Amino acid sequence: GAGVSQSPSNKVTEKGKDVELRCDPISGHTALYWYRQSLGQGLEFLIYFQGNSAPDKSGLPSDRFSAERTGGSVSTLTIQRTQQEDSAVYLCASSLQTRSNEQFFGPGTRLTVL
C-alpha cells in the first residue's frame, strides 16, 4: 500500500516569503508528526497531531510556524516570513495511535531559503 508522501520534495524560496509543506499520511493512521532535520542536529520534533487536534505544539520554533490537519488525514506545515535558518529537511511521519507503534516516515521536503 501507499506510504507517507510529502510535497514538494524540494522548495527553494526567498527570505521573507511564506511556504506550505504538505503531508499525506498512511490511511488509518490517526497520529501524525512533523520533524525538522538539520545537518548534525538529528530530528527536531515540531508538532504532533491526534486526529485533527494538536495536543503537543511544544516544538514549533516560533510563531512563524503553524500546522493544521483536516479530515484526520492531510496535514500542512506553514512557515511565514521564512528566514535562512529555516533551511532544513522537513519530515512527516504517521503511526497508529499508541506509543509502542513505529512511525512511518515520508521522504521529506528539502527547504532552502535564499
Next chain:
Amino acid sequence: AQSVTQLDSQVPVFEEAPVELRCNYSSSVSVYLFWYVQYPNQGLQLLLKYLSGSTLVKGINGFEAEFNKSQTSFHLRKPSVHISDTAEYFCAVSDARTTSGTYKYIFGTGTRLKVLA
C-alpha cells in the same frame, strides 16, 4: 524530561567487521526504545524496537540491540557489516506509561555508519 544521547557522530568500520552504535537515554519513567535507519536519499525506517520482555531485541538486516536498564543504554550491534549498511542510524525513546498523555518521541542526533571496502 527525556533525552537521548548518541555520542558517536560518525563510525567508520571495515566490511565484515563487527560494529556497535551507542545510545544512552535519560528518563525518570519507563520508556519504549527504537532504532531507525536512514539510507542515503531515503526516509527513515524502523530497524527494531524494545517494548518489554527480553532485553535482547533482534531487528531487520541482522541488527540487534540490548536494553540495559541499569546503564540506561540501548546499543545497536551487528556482528558483520556490509557495504549496504552505510547509512545514518537514529535512536529514539517514547514514554511507555499508560497514564501519559504524550505521544512525543525524542530522537538522538544520529550516528553515520560508513562501511569501508
